[in-house]
């Protein structure tokens with residue numbers, strides 16, 4: 001890629017009029033106002049999902065009427081756009097985003113979560129970071145490009161899933177099957193899942209962009225204990241609740257092994273070494289000697305801890321029907337996020353050994369192995385295009401590193417179509433904003449959203465050319 005001449009298609013500048021800037025933020029607010037909430041795989045707000053389909057037709061009319069764009073509805077509420085490029089020799093790529101959001105009860109919010117209200121330069125609401133910003137940003141950028149008579153050279157797909165928050169079985173999984181049946185193979189995919197991280201790593205002075213090249217796996221495991229029910233006035237020595245509580249306590253108190261090794265996290269830390277002061281910079285630059293120490297340091301902070309091991313989170317616990325009845329059944333859900341160096345089967349075996357009690361039944365509700373590590377070398381088209389676009393749109397960011405995504409995304413359903421899956425949302429994320437995702441007062445600044453649109457607008461054009469060679473850290 002480095003040595004090829006860059007094809008120089010006329011470049012459309014990423015500058016937007018005042019009128020366009022107002023229209024783009026109003027379009028995002030309108031999207032937030034449609035409560036496309038997923039409660040469970042069988043409980044989706046289908047009225048809102050249908051309304052959302054109408055909404056995007058209304059606000060992005062050029063996308064829907066352009067002759068070289070094919071639009072299809074898949075699985076009733078998901079959307080697939082095929083944007084035909086002029087050069088069929090270039091392998092297509094795909095941009096992903098999701099329509100659905102997690103529930104948001106009104107309590108605690110400064111403004112109602114589905115109001116899309118603007119306060120002090122921020123648009124508030126469920127989905128402003130996860131993930132209507134990406135969805136609206138992709139369609140908005142394409143609309144603006146088309147209005148400027150853009151014709152892509154490289155074909156691309158846009159896949160908008162409607163049930164990502166509840167596993168993506170009817171959305172992403174069906175789109176993936178459809179594309180596979182058509183024989184589509186993709187150069188790469190870009191989805192949500194990673195950011196420009198700011199303030200997450202103690203001792204790191206500057207923000208850095210992390211493009212995740214692997215996604216942790218997951219297991220939702222139900223533990224169940226059945227005992228004989230009875231009167232609480234003469235209780236047995238152990239109850240279903242007591243047995244289960246002890247089991248989940250053992251899981252919580254026994255962390256899965258630290259798997260810090262040679263993967264993307266080590267590469268990222270080495271590239272970040274010079275951003276730390278002494279002695280951390282020394283430890284990170286000499287991993288051959290200090291790896292055991294670095295792996296222990298990573299465990300100290302709950303975010304960096306999530307990067308070095310399979311995490312164990314107790315998320316649900318149910319039992320009991322009345323104050324004076326010993327319950328027959330107790331159930332708990334444990335949510336594991338599997339480190340890329342482990343598998344579902346290995347984690348289940350470890351969990352069984354930790355619980356070490358045959359009275360506790362294991363039921364796997366759903367599970368995914370971690371995704372394979374996508375390439376991030378000089379020849380990795382998707383990674384290098386992201387890197388190039390980050391350096392253009394966020395020139396203040398000096399470092400782009402490959403990483404591991406600790407959350408689960410729809411991209412896991414597309415492993416059959418590509419070996420290059422890259423997770424990056426072109427936004428700054430601070431720990432306080434991370435807490436708003438699935439939490440309260442989720443919000444995006446108008447300026448950040450405009451930058452997101454600019455990023456995608458440039459990215460789509462960059463994908464028509466060979467990426468510019470990017471200097472490595474030591475060359476900067």
Ligand SMILES: CCCCCCCC/C=C\CCCCCCCC(=O)N[C@@H](CCCCN)C(=O)O
Pocket residue numbers: 129130164165166167192193194197200201303406407408409434437
């Ligand atoms: C070195 C810095 C590392 C920083 C790590 C910070 C962690 C924050 C990373 C991303 C947070 C924002 C994530 C936005 C996307 C969220 C995707 C999501 O919610 N996925 C769900 C899917 C559920 C699937 C069905 N159960 C999830 O993971 O639970």
Ligand SMILES: [Zn+2]
Pocket residue numbers: 098130131164192
């Ligand atoms: Zn999401």
Ligand SMILES: [Zn+2]
Pocket residue numbers: 102130165438
């Ligand atoms: Zn989410």
